[in-house]
Amino acid sequence: MAETTVTSVIDSQTVLTHMTATNKDDALRELAATLSDAGYLNDTAGYIHDVYQREKEGSTGIGNYIAIPHGKSDSVSKIGVAIGILDHEIDWETIDDHGVKVIILFAVGSDTEGAKEHLKLLSLFARKLGRDAVIEALLTADSAKDVKEAFNN
Numbered sequence: 001m002a003e004t005t006v007t008s009v010i011d012s013q014t015v016l017t018h019m020t021a022t023n024k025d026d027a028l029r030e031l032a033a034t035l036s037d038a039g040y041l042n043d044t045a046g047y048i049h050d051v052y053q054r055e056k057e058g059s060t061g062i063g064n065y066i067a068i069p070h071g072k073s074d075s076v077s078k079i080g081v082a083i084g085i086l087d088h089e090i091d092w093e094t095i096d097d098h099g100v101k102v103i104i105l106f107a108v109g110s111d112t113e114g115a116k117e118h119l120k121l122l123s124l125f126a127r128k129l130g131r132d133a134v135i136e137a138l139l140t141a142d143s144a145k146d147v148k149e150a151f152n153n
Contacts, residue, residue, distance in 0.1 A: 012144035031082040046075035061094025070106035
């Protein structure tokens with residue numbers, strides 16, 4: 001199997017730029033619907049429930065206007081990620097008291113394989129998100145192509 005990279009995981013169908021959601025719930029629902037439409041979920045409501053269960057355990061706002069919400073869920077039919085770039089900052093519990101403009105929503109199964117993939121994805125994305133150039137490019141991304149290019153920085 002080919003090595004998993006951030007850009008190999010990003011599906012252009014599940015990248016939304018210029019999102020106009022005004023709150024966390026709208027943004028998560030919009031991104032979950034995108035995952036569902038692209039065939040990653042078999043139960044959108046169940047998936048959203050699982051994401052909120054995870055949110056209760058601790059903030060997924062990692063600072064620098066980035067949030068990485070995720071839920072390990074039986075509602076996931078294949079592992080994927082939805083990325084949303086918002087036009088305006090929205091409120092989110094974060095470690096640096098800023099809001100969020102970039103949401104990276106992971107869809108992973110709740111089985112052992114899903115758990116392993118989930119950790120692999122988190123570490124791949126975290127490594128990239130530790131770089132200012134990647135963040136700056138994401139904050140100004142206009143298209144799925146721009147998002148992929150940002151992660152190639």
